[in-house]
Amino acid sequence: MSGVAGSAQGVATTIAIIGGGFSGALTAVGLLRGARASTLRVVLIDNGPGFGRGLAYRTAHPELLLNVPAGNMSAFPDRPGDFVEYLERLDARLNAGSFVPRTVYGDYLEHTLAQAERMCPDVLTRYRGQAVALHLEQEPRRYRIEFEDGQILHAQRVVLATGHFAPDVPQCFSSDVAHRILQPWDFDAIDALNPAAPVAVMGMGHTGIDTLLRLVRLSSERKVFMFSRRGLVPHTHRPNPRLPVKVGYPERFASLPPTIRAYAKSLRDCVAQRVARGEDWRDALNELRPHTSTLWRSLPPAERARFLRTLLPYWDIHRHRLAPVIGQRLQYLLKAGHVERIAGAVRNAHEEDGMLHVALGTRPFGAIRPLTVSAVINCTGPNYDLAKVCSPLLSQLFHARQIRRDTLRLGLDVDDRYRVIDANGHPADNLFYVGPMLRAMYWEAIAVPELRQHAAALADQLVQDLASAVRSGI
Structure with missing residues (x-):
């Protein structure tokens, strides 16, 4: 060539x-x-x-499923209805609010x-x-x-x-057990796990939930432990969501100092006002989305670092939401006991008798929670x-x-x-x-x-x- x-x-x-x-x-x-x-x-x-x-x-x-409704998934900024038109040719029941x-x-x-x-x-x-x-x-x-x-x-x-x-193997796992830490996209390794043995999923974002659904599809009897430092899972979209309303740059931010504290307080106040009027909090985030990059670029490096250190998990669960049916499926699995959700971080891990023994320091008081699993699937986010x-x-x-x-x-x-x-x-x-x-x-x-x-x-x-x-x- x-x-x-x-x-x-x-x-x-x-x-x-x-x-x-x-x-x-x-x-x-x-x-x-x-x-x-x-x-x-x-x-x-x-x-x-x-x-x-x-x-x-x-x-x-x-x-x-996609975690964004079809109406906002066109490949073209200048042709917002392109994906919906494609779907309608496949199935007339699909529309802009569908999660496909x-x-x-x-x-x-x-x-x-x-x-x-x-x-x-x-x-x-x-x-x-x-x-x-x-x-x-x-x-x-x-x-x-x-x-x-x-x-x-x-x-x-x-x-x-x-x-x-793929995410790095976290430092909390020694090289001796690294082979038990699987990547979420290593489908062959995940599918080869013993269907009767428990599995731990490290991370509760979208990748973690995708991995959970794959695990329970392969074996409905398998127990899955999901854990993250704060134990937070994403919120869901409302059923039949409407497309975001295009609004100009919010004036309430123009006079604020470029700090995470000021921006977060302003957003919380806006959400509270909308909820008080009987509106949905999601709309406040949807309308802010086109301007988030402007706000990010206005922040000094120290403020960006503060956001990553203190607010990122809370931003993610509100901003990156689940399709309604996926949220319902997750809640069913939790209530049925197929999945256990834990707020905690790995203190140590060792291999014994063909299984991985993990000690979690749980929140809020640090009590040790032992887990015995065939593997930990690392869904902590891309590197x-x-x-x-x-x-x-x-x-x-x-x-x-x-x-x-x-x-x-x-x-x-x-x-x-x-x-x-x-x-x-x-x-x-x-x-x-x-x-x-x-x-x-x-x-x-x-x-x-x-x-x-x-x-x-x-x-x-x-x-x-x-x-x-x-x-x-x-």
Whole structure:
């Protein structure tokens, strides 16, 4: 494989997108929709089983539902009804308030990519492989992408569109028991667990609840312990939710000092007022959502750190809600005793007689709660620390000082044009990033409603850059 240098003499510019999940696929779609086919070649690179589905929508299990109603899941910011129209062609009973299986959304993303490919043929190349290194060559000026199998691709512009990375094994577990700590996406290992033996799920967010549903589907007799430091589980969406009302930037924040204390008090007061009027608290958060990035960027680093340290778990359970039927299923499992919810943290763990023995220090008083399980499934959340992610490519770029992590280790630093920032604080030459590690800069960057905007904005920018280069004869 090789790319060719772009020029004004009809030779196409190659844009390589490394990562074929939601962000990468939608960036490719935006390029196909906007660019002149004669000036562009797009190579979409992924090491997974399918393009467009990514990790989140790869599942084939219909009981795993989207946690956002269909009306807010269009792939396009400028066509908000696109996903609902797709669903209505499948089943007239589905509507904007439906919570549909994730596998259906994966089908929709594959359909969207294929449709854009048909409208702009011979531009997109899908390449399955593991990119392991990226180097900037000077003559001609282009990137060389090296793959695990020895193949090489050249491209004038590169978009890193890597998604979520598996969480680290927590330090509370020694290396002696690390083999008993499973990743939530290691389905083969989870499915191979003894169906009669108890299992512990560490973390009670969406990934933890997805894992719980998989475990009980495999064995209805299995006891599952779910634990986290505070023992909090997400709230649910209301049945038949309405789409958020678009409102301007809330004036109540304009005069406040940029502190978490001031912002949190203002939001609590707003929620209390709405509830007093008989309204739903969820609407206050829904209307704030488009402005959350502005609030995040207004906070000094110390205030951002304070939010992560003190309020993040409470924000997450209100902001990232469960589909109503999933919430009902969770409550049934808890009441029936199939699942036990514990607020606590691991003090120590050891292996004995083929089982893992875990000692939890429980809240609020620290009493030790022993658990005997076949495994602990680590659902503490994705790892975004560039020094620790299990990505050969990002590791190479990080150690080569071509990218840098943000101070809070939420992701990687980019500028306002999505160009990655190197270790010296300089924006890279034609190397971009789009994906959940944008949360370092924007906070709201892990869900479809925000990621689709970032993907569209980056694609539009690249299209404009290409058009400008052609006009300039570059």
